[in-house]
Amino acid sequence: xxxxxxxxxxxxxxxxxxxxxxxxxxxxxxxxxxxxxxxxxxxxxxxxxxxxxxxxxxxxxxxxxx
Numbered sequence: 001x002x003x004x005x006x007x008x009x010x011x012x013x014x015x016x017x018x019x020x021x022x023x024x025x026x027x028x029x030x031x032x033x034x035x036x037x038x039x040x041x042x043x044x045x046x047x048x049x050x051x052x053x054x055x056x057x058x059x060x061x062x063x064x065x066x
Contacts, residue, residue: 021049026051029047
């Protein structure tokens with residue numbers, strides 16, 4: 001079992017968001033995420049949802065950070 005309530009909630013969110021994005025063919029959800037917004041500036045959200053067809057190097061292509 002995950003070690004904290006945060007991990008339980010995160011895993012449930014990842015499952016549901018990932019399922020929705022897959023069924024609607026809108027994108028993909030990953031955990032943990034990683035976004036480089038500038039040289040040596042890295043964001044690491046717990047959950048990252050990416051739209052299909054968007055350049056992954058472009059932070060504006062990401063919809064959700066938690």
